Amino acid sequence: MLIKFAYQDFLDDRRFNNTTPKNITNYTTLLGEFINYCHDNDIVNVEEITYKVVKTHLQECQKRGNKPSTINTKLLRIRAFLNYMVECEVIKVNPAKKVKRQKEDIRIEVFTDEQIRQMLNYYRRIKQRDKSYFAYRDYTIIVTILGSGIRRGEIINLGWSDIDFINNNISITGKGRIRETVPITEKLSKELSAYKTFCMHYFGSLSEFVFVGRNNRQMTSNAISLMFKNLSEVMNFKNVRVSCHTFRHTFCHRLAMSGMSSFAIQKLMRHTNISVTMRYVGMWGNELREQNDKYNPLNNMDI
Template sequence: MLLKFAFQDFLDDRKFKNTTKVNIRNYLTILGEFVEYCNENQVVNVEDITTSTIRSYLLKCQDKGNNAGTINTKLTRIRAFFNYMVECEVVQASPAKKIKLLKEDVKVEVFSDEQINQMLNFYRRIKRREKSYCVYRDYMIIVTILGTRIRRGELIGLKWSDIDFENQAISVFGKTRRRETLPLTNKLTKEFLAYKTYCKQHWGRESEYVFTKRDYTKLTENALMLVFKYLRQRMNFPNVRVSAHTFRHTYCHRLAMSGMSAFAIQKLMRHQNISVTMKYVAMWEMSLGNRMISLIR
């Protein structure tokens, strides 16, 4: 089977299985790069791809500077593609199966209390001075992530109808493709009420989505990335990346350092697998232990 047709068939299958748009885009980019590599090396049929072909591609990626995490992501996507090819009986066995994932030096970045206060104060200052919708929106975005642990896709799709002000909760369509409820604190509920009033006054009507672009259309993944890019440039933190996921990691870190059990953290963070939570907890506990040893010495 021609690789280009198999690739398209795989993407169509992911869409049919209701895979998220973000994952579809990742498959398109990452697998697309692998398909291009195969074509450049005259490997045009799926059946002609060998373990050696995949390993050579990954070595090339490594030479280009891809770290272990990126290599593993690419290998995981290639494995998914060949598992589908086996399922469709295009090939008998996956040539990616024999290639092992690389060992990763995992470092999960988190914000310090000082950095969080610095970001919030930055927005509060310009919010008072400029009275701009985008400034207020961006402030509410980081306050929402900090207060609810909401994911990027959930944040983008959040509607005013999803917020239950009376019971102080947010309903989101989570990673498991199910409706999940996130509790709101009194303070965050008041923040949302004030922001909702501002939005009505600013637009002259109530929008469907909580966060919109400056032209009143739904916020997009790219627009959200630009929010964090702007904040990253203004803050210029030397040791941590300003991103939506770093805010989630920060919340998780605070829970772990408070002594909360891994099972309770898993429930609050909505990790599908306890092993993800355990990995974070173990890493942060080790980091804390190393700091204590250095202080004793």
């Protein structure tokens, strides 16, 4: 089967199975790069794709400066494509399965308490001085992520009907389009309630969505990227990236540091596999050990 037709068939299948537009774009970009590599090297049929073809492509990506995490993501996309070819009985075995993932030097960035205070105080000053909706909105976005750990796309799609102010929880559509209920603290519930009242006065009517733009319509992905970019430029932190995911990691970090069980953290973070949670807990376990060595009560006892 010609690779160019197989590639289009694969994308059509993903769309048919309701793969998100974001993931379709990822497939188009990352898998499309491999398809172009095959074309440039006169590999026109799926049956001609071998272990060596896949590995050589990824080695070239490495030479161009791709990080291990990027190469592993590309490998996953290629594997998914070739798995589909196996399902369609175009090939019998997926040659990419034998290609090993690269070891990643995982460093998960989190904010310090001082950095969090700086960001929140920055927005507080603007919203109190200028009565700015955008300062109030961006402040509430940060508080919501820090208080619940929800993801970027979940923030964008969060609706007022998803928030249960009586029982203090929010309903969100997470990865895999799974509907989940996340508990929130009374403190976050009060922050969202106050923000809701502000929005009603500011716009005159309440939008379906919690976080909106100037026109009272749903906030876009580009708008939230711009928000974090502007905040990053103002704060100018040297050792941490200002992003939605860093706030989510900070939420997870605080849970781990508090001594919460891995099972409870997995449920709050909504990791489908507890191994992901354990990776975080294991990493911050070193920090726990350092904190224990520094502050253990026995340090100052004459025994």
